[in-house]
Amino acid sequence: MTSDSSNFDLVIVGVGGQGAVKVSDIIGKAAVSEGMNVRAAETHGMAQRGGSVVNYVRLGCDLGSLIPCGSAHGMLALEPVEAMRYIHDVAKDKIVVMNTSPIYPVTVTSGQCTYPDPQEIVARLEKDYRVVAFDAVALARQAGNMKTLNVVMLGAISSYLPIPEETLVECIRNMVPSNTIDTNLKAFRLGRETTRQ
Amino acid sequence: MEIGTYPIPEDSVRQFLAKTEQVIVIEELEPVIEDQCKVIARDVGFETEIFGKADGFLPRTGEFNVDICIEGIAKAFGIDSCECKPAKQDMELPVRPPAMCPGCSHRGTFHIMKKVFGEDAVFPSDIGCYTLGIQHGTVDTTLCMGASISVASGIYDAGEKKPICCTIGDSTFFHTGINSLMNAIYNKSDITVLILDNRTTAMTGHQPNPGMGKTATREPTVEVAFDKLCSAMGAEFVEVVDPYDMAATEDVLERAKAHEGVSVVIAKRACVISAAREGIRYTPFMVDTDLCKGCRKCLKFGCPAIEFDEVSKKASINSMCSGCGLCVEICTFNAIMEVKK
Numbered sequence: 001m002t003s004d005s006s007n008f009d010l011v012i013v014g015v016g017g018q019g020a021v022k023v024s025d026i027i028g029k030a031a032v033s034e035g036m037n038v039r040a041a042e043t044h045g046m047a048q049r050g051g052s053v054v055n056y057v058r059l060g061c062d063l064g065s066l067i068p069c070g071s072a073h074g075m076l077a078l079e080p081v082e083a084m085r086y087i088h089d090v091a092k093d094k095i096v097v098m099n100t101s102p103i104y105p106v107t108v109t110s111g112q113c114t115y116p117d118p119q120e121i122v123a124r125l126e127k128d129y130r131v132v133a134f135d136a137v138a139l140a141r142q143a144g145n146m147k148t149l150n151v152v153m154l155g156a157i158s159s160y161l162p163i164p165e166e167t168l169v170e171c172i173r174n175m176v177p178s179n180t181i182d183t184n185l186k187a188f189r190l191g192r193e194t195t196r197q
Numbered sequence: 198m199e200i201g202t203y204p205i206p207e208d209s210v211r212q213f214l215a216k217t218e219q220v221i222v223i224e225e226l227e228p229v230i231e232d233q234c235k236v237i238a239r240d241v242g243f244e245t246e247i248f249g250k251a252d253g254f255l256p257r258t259g260e261f262n263v264d265i266c267i268e269g270i271a272k273a274f275g276i277d278s279c280e281c282k283p284a285k286q287d288m289e290l291p292v293r294p295p296a297m298c299p300g301c302s303h304r305g306t307f308h309i310m311k312k313v314f315g316e317d318a319v320f321p322s323d324i325g326c327y328t329l330g331i332q333h334g335t336v337d338t339t340l341c342m343g344a345s346i347s348v349a350s351g352i353y354d355a356g357e358k359k360p361i362c363c364t365i366g367d368s369t370f371f372h373t374g375i376n377s378l379m380n381a382i383y384n385k386s387d388i389t390v391l392i393l394d395n396r397t398t399a400m401t402g403h404q405p406n407p408g409m410g411k412t413a414t415r416e417p418t419v420e421v422a423f424d425k426l427c428s429a430m431g432a433e434f435v436e437v438v439d440p441y442d443m444a445a446t447e448d449v450l451e452r453a454k455a456h457e458g459v460s461v462v463i464a465k466r467a468c469v470i471s472a473a474r475e476g477i478r479y480t481p482f483m484v485d486t487d488l489c490k491g492c493r494k495c496l497k498f499g500c501p502a503i504e505f506d507e508v509s510k511k512a513s514i515n516s517m518c519s520g521c522g523l524c525v526e527i528c529t530f531n532a533i534m535e536v537k538k
């Protein structure tokens with residue numbers, strides 16, 4: 001059950017360094033410029049050092065910044081295992097937009113843990129959620145820079161957010177380094193096409 | 198009511214307690230405000246019941262989230278909390294602890310430190326990126342800023358016979374390590390103090406510190422010299438070494454370990470993130486798959502740029518490699534080399 005104290009509660013998960021915080025920032029700024037109240041929190045993880053990261057963005061919300069367990073309207077997952085790790089934050093039957101390309105933690109490369117099959121993750125999630133899963137690394141590469149993965153994903157979730165596309169595009173323009181605007185806008189478009197209904 | 202200041206606004210709390218029969222105090226960490234509320238209630242003679250951590254409605258450890266708060270409130274006031282949570286998924290997921298960056302000099306320093314002092318030496322440490330060394334078995338204690346040195350000398354004074362080597366970052370040393378070091382030297386501890394000088398305050402976002410010669414607003418200013426400072430406090434063994442030079446680091450640490458009394462070693466090498474921001478680029482490294490025997494030794498080194506291909510059973514180095522060259526020393530088969538241009 002989603003929370004009625006917020007218009008749209010979004011959980012953004014990923015790995016430190018993937019740019020999850022930037023995505024939260026862009027969505028937050030865009031929502032504010034649409035006149036919405038926004039509450040946001042970066043709760044766990046350390047952005048720069050490859051740890052697991054979860055951010056909450058609450059659009060049209062006047063209460064606290066943490067989303068009650070199992071009530072988010074949607075999840076944006078920049079990495080498959082991280083989607084699974086935090087999926088209990090999302091309300092049943094809601095939208096999960098997920099990148100299928102994994103980043104192996106040191107615990108996997110050093111042989112202490114094993115990494116599950118991303119397709120298996122998709123299959124599990126599909127039992128309870130509406131899932132859009134695709135290889136965002138490939139799209140980012142197509143846009144011209146691997147680092148635009150976060151913006152590809154932003155494009156994909158944007159179809160479900162209560163924010164007009166133009167507002168998000170305007171915010172991207174203002175918030176990315178000026179020499180990367182074109183690449184980022186292309187990344188946004190490629191992402192958005194994956195979910196255009 | 199919401200309390201966001203300390204000391205707490207006693208008048209408002211008094212007024213609040215006057216019109217309530219039961220109160221639950223929800224605060225992170227220790228029950229400081231909870232106790233204060235109880236004191237106020239008692240002083241004024243209110244009968245208000247005050248719940249919180251003391252009676253176990255809220256946990257004293259970990260971080261709060263919405264559900265922990267809902268549960269605490271429900272239990273305290275005897276109301277039903279809605280159990281509408283989705284079932285936890287049961288897939289086994291690999292843990293993803295944060296790691297030191299590819300090319301971080303601390304990784305090399307820790308590797309050599311463990312080699313020289315031995316696996317069962319005592320390694321008190323401090324608060325910074327290097328606390329992540331806990332995954333390498335090189336961080337035994339972390340208490341509060343500057344405590345690495347005082348904990349180390351305390352352990353020595355308590356009669357510990359194993360070698361003791363503590364680590365502390367440059368900014369943490371300036372924050373509260375100086376006084377601890379002075380105490381350790383003055384009271385004749387026999388320990389090694391390894392100052393990890395990565396020329397910045399990396400963990401909190403690269404703020405300048407007095408060792409950098411930059412003010413808080415990044416204007417040039419006098420630089421505090423670690424070696425002179427430590428010598429002035431009476432340390433007889435003070436040496437500076439570049440942790441990218443593993444052989445030199447090993448030599449210095451061997452001598453520091455042998456030295457009786459406090460020995461100070463300053464491992465000086467800029468944080469890879471600051472170096473990259475300043476435009477410093479090194480040639481990345483690669484694994485020669487013909488020479489690689491698949492022994493996984495380099496993987497245990499824990500650099501996020503080193504991967505293992507389960508199909509070919511060989512190691513490989515990904516695009517995150519910053520070219521520090523430290524893993525070259527790790528591979529006993531000379532399979533790691535610079536990428537040829």
Ligand code: SF4
Pocket residue numbers: 484488489490491492493494495496511512527528529530531532533
């Ligand atoms: S240490 Fe050398 S031989 Fe062993 S896996 Fe790594 S590259 Fe291969």
Ligand code: SF4
Pocket residue numbers: 299300301481482500501502503514517518519520521522523524525
């Ligand atoms: S040279 Fe080796 S240790 Fe250094 S960053 Fe590259 S892979 Fe990691």
